[in-house]
Amino acid sequence: MATAEHEVTYERVTPEEIMVQLDRLARDRLGMSGEEFLAQWRARALDAFSPAVSRIAVLARLLTD
Amino acid sequence: MPSRRRSPALQYSPGSLPTDASARRAAQEFADLVGRVVNTTVSQCPISFHQVEGREFEGYVSHAEHKVPVPMPLENGRYLYLYQRLGLRRPERYLTTLEYKYQYQEAEDDESWVFRYEYQREPEEGYRYPLAHLHVNGALETYTADKPFPRLHLPTDRVTIESVVQHLVDEHEVACISPQNSQEVLRRSGEAFAEIQRRRLLDG
Numbered sequence: 001m002a003t004a005e006h007e008v009t010y011e012r013v014t015p016e017e018i019m020v021q022l023d024r025l026a027r028d029r030l031g032m033s034g035e036e037f038l039a040q041w042r043a044r045a046l047d048a049f050s051p052a053v054s055r056i057a058v059l060a061r062l063l064t065d
Numbered sequence: 066m067p068s069r070r071r072s073p074a075l076q077y078s079p080g081s082l083p084t085d086a087s088a089r090r091a092a093q094e095f096a097d098l099v100g101r102v103v104n105t106t107v108s109q110c111p112i113s114f115h116q117v118e119g120r121e122f123e124g125y126v127s128h129a130e131h132k133v134p135v136p137m138p139l140e141n142g143r144y145l146y147l148y149q150r151l152g153l154r155r156p157e158r159y160l161t162t163l164e165y166k167y168q169y170q171e172a173e174d175d176e177s178w179v180f181r182y183e184y185q186r187e188p189e190e191g192y193r194y195p196l197a198h199l200h201v202n203g204a205l206e207t208y209t210a211d212k213p214f215p216r217l218h219l220p221t222d223r224v225t226i227e228s229v230v231q232h233l234v235d236e237h238e239v240a241c242i243s244p245q246n247s248q249e250v251l252r253r254s255g256e257a258f259a260e261i262q263r264r265r266l267l268d269g
Contacts (some may be wrong), residue, residue: 006104008097008100008114009111009113011113012116013132016120044189049215051176058164
């Protein structure tokens, strides 16, 4: 029987590390660079409802004041 | 280097958090709570808390790869994208949820989403929908308006991960990992969240 044991990991993440993953996702899912994504997202030129945009926007908000 | 610890008993009632160290402890306890809820019920995937450097204390709870959230496989073969962003707000420096997203999907691909609960405490300027809402990826014969049904922001209260997990167990045939104590974990965790909300109301 499976047990209820669990471990939770605590880590620090830098904005640069987030940007690397944002760039990878944006290229893979939307065919644009991370910088392009951020520019269009800030200009509200993207469809925020799209599952791909919504997923990447989660990371974008971590890079925005 | 990530640090790991096994969760103690459920305990999340941080109140005011004057230092970043106390905020970090509270966030860790919250992540422990989420990890326990998830790992005794719907998924064996590890849960992480990532603190974002260079910002006033802020971080997120999720199942992560390369330090960013990804959908996690569930015991029924489907996936759940779980994301909770936490930060400090108000002069008292309460740890609060700034954003959440719970997205149930058929496969790892986001396009296979079935429903998603979303919340943003501080949305972008011009946002005009309920801060907490639900999207359902379906069609209704009785719904004939122009706006596609999945794009509707169906208003909700703030939804807890416990209630989403309970729903998955009850209605999506997710077999509990640890059925002997899952209901107790869900109940105690839900009560802890309700107590936090009650204290906030009393504090005004």
